[in-house]
Amino acid sequence: MAAADELAFHEFEEASDLLAETPDAATTSGSNQLTPQGHVAVAVDSGGSYGAEEEVEESDRTALLQEEKQQPGFWTFGYYQSFFDVDTSQVLDRIRGSLLPRPGHNFVRHHLRNRPDLYGPFWICATLAFVLAVTGNLTLVLAQRRDPSIHYSPQFHKVTVAGVTIYCYVWLVPLALWAFLRWRKGVRERMGPYTFLETVCVYGYSLFVFIPTVVLWLIPVPWLQWLFGGLALALSAASLVFTLWPVVREDTRLVAAVLLSTVVLLHALLAVGCKFYFFQPLPLAHPAPPTQAASLSPDLPPPPTSSAHTT
Incomplete structure (x- = not known):
């Protein structure tokens, strides 16, 4: 001191x-x-570094301009690489957001944060298509073990059907929805719609809940299968509705109701279609008709034959 x-x-x-x-x-x-x-007089701060912050800002501005100039083109691989630049924690956070939808919690604003990715939707769709095809074949295998009269043959075409159906749904439906919202933006001034990649990302993550549901459909109890399917559909559709509601709530009530109803209806058609196609009910075994000759007892006399005599 x-x-x-x-x-x-x-x-x-x-x-x-x-x-x-x-x-x-x-x-x-x-x-x-x-x-x-x-x-x-030039004042020097306590750190003794005059103009250090200005130099840092100038260097950051220069680096940002260089990055904008060096941004890869649309036709290059580097352009799409940024859409797969996510880590495991981000993907898990977005999956949890799709599994636990709640009102007032916007999936795009709280989980995507203006950084949509294609990594999660791509692998979720691929996994769902593969699981659908495998469990559809396992259903027939398990049914054959219970009933040997059922003939099983591997159905490899189900992989193609599942992949084409799911990927078309995840890309074409968001494209139509994005185009409709862009058109309504010009008709009625309101909150701007999401980008196309954000819409694809929302649809892709909303399908994750069906992966464990399809595995649970292996339980050969029809009412339990429909219960699991209805629960998965409710969670997935709620995630879409809660995400789209901030965009359409300022539009007319008729347009908002029709749009959200169409979204839920298409989602339900996808779930029900997969349930009936990949887990179709097995045909009942037709019992062989009893042979009339074998059913007759040898002790009984043969039935009398009537002969017509003409006089």
Whole structure:
């Protein structure tokens, strides 16, 4: 403490002596330096780095301009690489957001944060298509074990059908929805619609709930299968409705109701179509008709035959 006090008093004494020798000098408030009148005093901050923040801002601005100039073209692989630049924590957070929809919690604003990705939707659709095809074949295998009269043959075409159906749904339906919302934006001024990639991302993550549901459909209990399917459809459709509602709520009631009803109806058609096609009810085994000759007892006399005699 004594050394610090002496140092402070020594600086004050030196400054007073300097003022006494040069009465025309003036002190600056930012730094304890004496500057003669007629000269410009430059204040130096406590860190001793003049203009460091301005240099950093200038370097960041230059780097940003260089990145904009070096942005890859639409036809290059680097352009699409940015859509797959997500980590595991981001993907898991977006999956949880699609599984737990709630009113007032916008999936785009709270989870995407203006950074839509195609990594999650791509692998969710691929996994769902593969699981649909595998479980559809396993259903027939398990049914054959219970009833040997059922003939099973591998149905590899189901992989193609599932892949084409799911990927077309995830791309074409968001495209039509995005185009309709863009058109309604010009008709009625309101909150701007989501981008096309954001709409695709929302639809892709909304299908994740069907992956465990399809596995549970292996349980050979029809009412339990429909219960799991209805629960998955409710969660998935609610995620879409809660996400689209902030966009369409300022439109007319008729347009908003028709649009949201169409979204839910298409989602239900996808779920029900997959249920009937990949888990179709097995045909009942037709029992062999009893042979009339084998059913007759040998002890009984043969039935009398009537002969017509003409006289």
